[in-house]
Amino acid sequence: MTAIISVERLDKSFGTHAALREIGFEIADGEMVTLIGPSGSGKSTLLRHLVGLTRADRQSHSQVRVLDRDVQRGGRLVSASREQRRRAGYIFQQFNLAGRLSVLTNVLVGHLGAMPRWRSLIGRFTQQERDLALQALERVGIVGLAHQRANTLSGGQMQRVAIARALVQEAEVIFADEPIASLDPRSAREVMEILQRINREDGRTIVVTLHQVEVARRYCRRAIALKQGRLYYDGPIEGLTDSRLQALYENAGLDELESRQPDHRIAAPLHAVG
Amino acid sequence: MQSASSFDMRARSDKRSWTTLVGWAVAVGVLGWAWQGAEMAPSLLISNAGNMATLAADFVPPTFGSLDYYIDQMLVTIQIAIWGTLLAVLFAIPFGLLCSDNLAPWWVNQPVRRLMDACRAINELVFAMLFVVAVGLGPFAGTMALFVHTTGVLAKLFSEAVEATDAGPMEGVRVTGAGRLEEIIFGLIPQVLPLWISVSLYRFESNIRSATVLGMVGGGGIGVSLWETMRGFQYTETATIMLVIIVAVTLLDMISQRVRKRFI
Numbered sequence: 001m002t003a004i005i006s007v008e009r010l011d012k013s014f015g016t017h018a019a020l021r022e023i024g025f026e027i028a029d030g031e032m033v034t035l036i037g038p039s040g041s042g043k044s045t046l047l048r049h050l051v052g053l054t055r056a057d058r059q060s061h062s063q064v065r066v067l068d069r070d071v072q073r074g075g076r077l078v079s080a081s082r083e084q085r086r087r088a089g090y091i092f093q094q095f096n097l098a099g100r101l102s103v104l105t106n107v108l109v110g111h112l113g114a115m116p117r118w119r120s121l122i123g124r125f126t127q128q129e130r131d132l133a134l135q136a137l138e139r140v141g142i143v144g145l146a147h148q149r150a151n152t153l154s155g156g157q158m159q160r161v162a163i164a165r166a167l168v169q170e171a172e173v174i175f176a177d178e179p180i181a182s183l184d185p186r187s188a189r190e191v192m193e194i195l196q197r198i199n200r201e202d203g204r205t206i207v208v209t210l211h212q213v214e215v216a217r218r219y220c221r222r223a224i225a226l227k228q229g230r231l232y233y234d235g236p237i238e239g240l241t242d243s244r245l246q247a248l249y250e251n252a253g254l255d256e257l258e259s260r261q262p263d264h265r266i267a268a269p270l271h272a273v274g
Numbered sequence: 275m276q277s278a279s280s281f282d283m284r285a286r287s288d289k290r291s292w293t294t295l296v297g298w299a300v301a302v303g304v305l306g307w308a309w310q311g312a313e314m315a316p317s318l319l320i321s322n323a324g325n326m327a328t329l330a331a332d333f334v335p336p337t338f339g340s341l342d343y344y345i346d347q348m349l350v351t352i353q354i355a356i357w358g359t360l361l362a363v364l365f366a367i368p369f370g371l372l373c374s375d376n377l378a379p380w381w382v383n384q385p386v387r388r389l390m391d392a393c394r395a396i397n398e399l400v401f402a403m404l405f406v407v408a409v410g411l412g413p414f415a416g417t418m419a420l421f422v423h424t425t426g427v428l429a430k431l432f433s434e435a436v437e438a439t440d441a442g443p444m445e446g447v448r449v450t451g452a453g454r455l456e457e458i459i460f461g462l463i464p465q466v467l468p469l470w471i472s473v474s475l476y477r478f479e480s481n482i483r484s485a486t487v488l489g490m491v492g493g494g495g496i497g498v499s500l501w502e503t504m505r506g507f508q509y510t511e512t513a514t515i516m517l518v519i520i521v522a523v524t525l526l527d528m529i530s531q532r533v534r535k536r537f538i
Contacts, residue, residue, distance in 0.1 A: 051449050053445055053448070053449070082451045082452065082453060083451070084451075085449075085451035086450060086451025086452075087451075088449070089449065089450070090445075090446075090449035092442065092445070092446060094442050095442075095446075096442040096443050096445055096446030097443060097446060098443045098446075098447075098460055098461055098464040098465070099443075099464070099465075100464040100465070100467070100468075101460070101464050105460075109446070109447055109450055109452070109456075109460050110450045111450075112447070112450055112451070112452035112453075112456045112460070113450050113451025113452050113453075114451075117453075120452065120453075120456050121455055121456065121459065123459065123460070162446070165446075165450065169450050169451065
């Protein structure tokens with residue numbers, strides 16, 4: 001299999017704080033990989049670099065390639081056509097939907113990059129496009145909510161809308177940044193199962209940041225672990241042995257350690273999304 | 275350790291009471307200074323009470339002979355406010371976006387902000403006088419005056435709403451491959467729209483009030499009659515005009531409140 005994501009010598013600092021140092025890895029087509037580590041380890045920052053939401057340091061040799069194109073090089077974004085950019089989708093911890101728009105419109109946003117400009121600017125969607133969006137909603141199991149406002153949904157439902165948006169986008173790679181961190185345990189499981197199905201049935205590559213090891217073990221075969229901004233482990237998930245995990249999470253906050261015990265975890269409160 | 279920290283706390287609270295005292299002294303000083311400048315003389319209200327009573331008596335009873343004409347003029351005033359506000363809203367959207375530091379770089383948002391400051395700093399009446407020279411006497415000059423001033427006001431209020439938005443929904447649109455404009459339309463506008471509508475309606479209300487005096491400088495509307503009757507000492511007519519204005523402003527305020535509530 002060929003690498004469709006490659007990161008080389010990625011450096012990122014916030015002020016004097018080094019958030020990421022010399023990160024490098026490759027991910028092959030069709031993999032489902034977890035980026036794991038305690039909070040503050042840089043995994044979300046790293047994921048944001050992969051779609052150009054965050055830029056690496058200017059004086060670095062950082063390079064990010066996704067799907068045969070440079071996303072950024074030496075801290076500069078490489079411009080790309082809308083068709084190129086829509087090949088990679090992204091799912092956020094806080095869903096990032098437009099709360100006042102309907103669920104259907106939020107899903108149709110995934111199609112904007114593929115539409116003629118004059119239609120995308122005035123938001124005129126064809127019946128065919130609407131059908132596509134409804135099919136995506138059906139796949140994530142919430143087609144009945146299509147005409148509700150997005151801000152009336154629960155966290156788990158919002159995350160499914162975000163996944164449906166990535167499906168309509170027909171993204172070949174889906175990056176998911178802590179997709180279940182704001183969800184109750186049941187919604188979390190359902191969202192992970194949907195992501196797994198998309199990986200298995202459609203062959204989409206999925207990179208998901210998680211901070212719970214047991215979730216990662218259940219759904220991902222490969223893990224890339226970060227510790228204090230450095231690559232700590234990259235290999236099969238089974239290789240993350242207890243002693244390695246102990247070292248990974250040492251110096252981490254108490255809540256991080258507790259969150260590794262499956263039954264001790266208290267679901268994080270849902271955050272209101274505007 | 276403990277005594278040291280409580281000592282620190284006491285020192286800090288002493289310091290705070292000092293600054294509070296200085297603050298009060300400054301406030302009193304400013305008020306006294308302004309009292310002088312404004313030539314405040316409440317005693318005049320009492321010594322001249324007789325004059326005022328005579329003047330007030332001149333206003334009653336209002337005469338309703340020209341009521342139809344005044345209502346017509348009030349409608350013109352409302353029409354001026356409608357177009358003045360609408361044009362301002364349309365122009366304030368792009369200017370407001372360009373003023374926002376989360377959308378435009380400083381070398382764009384700073385010049386645009388200064389331009390809007392200038393629009394806002396100069397009163398509608400002054401703009402009306404200028405437009406009367408430029409486009410002639412009449413309602414169009416008044417409409418343009420309201421338009422320019424209100425654009426400055428709304429652009430500032432719009433951009434404040436934009437700067438208070440959550441960046442998340444815009445990023446959500448960006449990562450689908452959509453362009454910058456789509457990001458604004460689908461990620462940003464839905465967040466700010468209720469507030470934009472609310473402040474636009476509020477400006478419409480206050481523009482109706484402003485439009486009632488534009489006629490005094492030739493900007494059309496009911497202000498023309500207001501000015502003429504006052505200069506001609508026809509105070510009973512002036513009283514009628516004032517009643518028309520009060521009724522119209524009250525009605526439109528009520529309607530606009532209703533509309534506004536639906537959007538919040």
